[in-house]
Amino acid sequence: MSNILLSIKGLSASVDGEKILDNINLDIRKGETHVLMGPNGAGKSTLGNVLMGNPVYKVESGSILFNGEEIVGESTDKRANRGMFLSFQNPLEVPGLGLDSFIRNAKRQQTGKPVKIFQFKKELEETMKLLNMDHSYADRDLNVGFSGGEKKKAEILQLLMLNPTFAILDETDSGLDVDAVKTVSKGVEEFQKNGDKALLIITHSTRILESLKVDHTHILVSGHIVKSGDGSLVDEINEHGFESYM
């Protein structure tokens, strides 16, 4: 049991007084990949945001343990510095903030040490190559004028560069064409390679999962986890949809 990385117990959360998540229980161990599926509006993104501490959402009850420590009430940056990461469904544009200087800054904050420029540039270049990202994006303002696909690639770029222990991917495959999904999957596979990492992949389609190893699947409907199973549950959903759970 000691290898439990994230433990969610009886978690309920609301936004503007409306309950979105109701009594969620979920354990994620090191090395595991979990998939969270469900129809639109089920609360999937809310769970990702609550785990990361978005102040828009209010935790009504329950606890979230990360490496055995309670993180409910902790600020988002502290959670990130514990090794948590959220790939955003709609990455925000920040004019005037360069992608590379942003990542370098974040890396410095996480390690508390200055980042060696040459080494950083080299690593960034290699990772961008892996993600088929044109290197010119490094100098561009964060997400400004990026296409949907480039925004998602930039999220995976940050994932690989910041190298957290636990990553939540919120609809990372939505709105992407076939090639972009493949590229993003390749990036996620790269992240999975290190056996100590864990993933929670939030999706309502299954395209991103085709080439990924999946250990557990959970179906979220109306704020409840209505079913959990292994990777084969993904195939079942693929065939029959969520109808039978609603």
Added chain:
Amino acid sequence: MAEEMRKDTPIDIERDTDAILLDDVNRDLYDFKDEEREEDFYKVDEGLTPDIIREISKEKHDPDWMLEFRLKSLELYNKIEVPDWGPPIDGLNMDRIVTYVRHKSDMKSTWEEVPEDIKNAFEKLGIPQAEREALAGVGAQYDSELVYHNVREDVKADGVIYTDMESALTGEYADMVREHFMKLVPPTDHKFAALHGAVWSGGSFVYVPKGVKVDIPLQSYFRLNARGAGQFEHTLIIVDEGADLHFIEGCSAPKYNVANLHAGCVELYVAKNARLRYSTIENWSKNMYNLNTKRAICEEGGIIEWVSGSFGSHESYLYPTSVLKGDNSHAEFTGVTFAGKGQNLDTGAKMIHIGKNTSSFIDTKSICKGGGISTYRSSVVITKSAEGSKASVNCGSLMLDSISRSDTVPAIEMRTDKADVGHEAKIGRISDEAVFYLMSRGISEAEARAMIVSGFANPVSKELPLEYAAEMNNLIKLEMEGG
């Protein structure tokens, strides 16, 4: 779609964020009061009388015409009303302002000779270091007079003149100075231009001969240290035909609990096909009334580029003006203003199109916080003769809390329909979603907000020389972090 757009930007156009009430900024870096001994300084009495003007004039060894000019300006000053359309300046009592303060030592041309106390003040601000690293020439003014002036030999050899205004008045270029001095900004212009005409002291004269391109910047730094004093430096720059210059102006002052006044005047003459870039970081202490007048005139094909960062000061009136007299001349103004607690900064730019096919471009960003008031005020005038001209005005404001205030007052006057003028204004707040996004990468809330604000001001900082851009980002960070 509109919903989606708002989500995607760090500046939330509609949503009200909670006030982040940070304390006043830690300005130790600029606010140190230089230790000085009374007996080392010469100063005139407080207030304004013809006798004080005569005393200043005598002390400065003015030519006769200048004494006349000063006395006439004083008469005008007494006649012209205080402007009633901007921030209130009731707190400024001219009878209490000391208009002339000078260290009892002459101007030096080597840094070692500058008196120790003044040297320390500038060393703390990094001035001599900046010169060693990246400048072609430096002038440093302490209170009313320049204490140091130096120009690189190779720049001198090209015939470039960079000297203090006092020497220029009687030197080789005396006629040229007299011909241009306060012609672009006459003392009749407004009350503080008249005041400037009466008590001006210090500042720089620059002349760049025909065709000479000065490839590294010249810089003047103005430090007003004396308590309850005024600084009235005059900057006169003439860039002759086809020549090219970048001039940088930096200003700072420590904080006292009495009002200080800055009423400088900048006159820039850009000849045919010449180009002048004028960059400023004004970082006054928050007891300063900054009533500064800056104006440029461009002949045919001339280019003036203003880059302006306005920080500090209690109140500012600052609207650099470009007169596009010659055909095909061009002006750009890029500025950022940051108004914090207790500050009322009224800034902007003015473009006057006279020649045919002239073009102007204004891009400003203003930021306010902690109850600060930031007003963007601009005027674009297309005269009847300016056919085929183009002007674009783009102003963005960022309010960091709900107790601060941001206003936009853009005026456009068109006397011909054969011109093209565009205007865009945006007022926004930092979006919580963007802060959450940056924090999810391990960045603290304060840092995330500072990054968004710096990014917002980036169009300006990227136009500044590296050290100044770093200084500006540092100032933004200081303003954001609080004491």
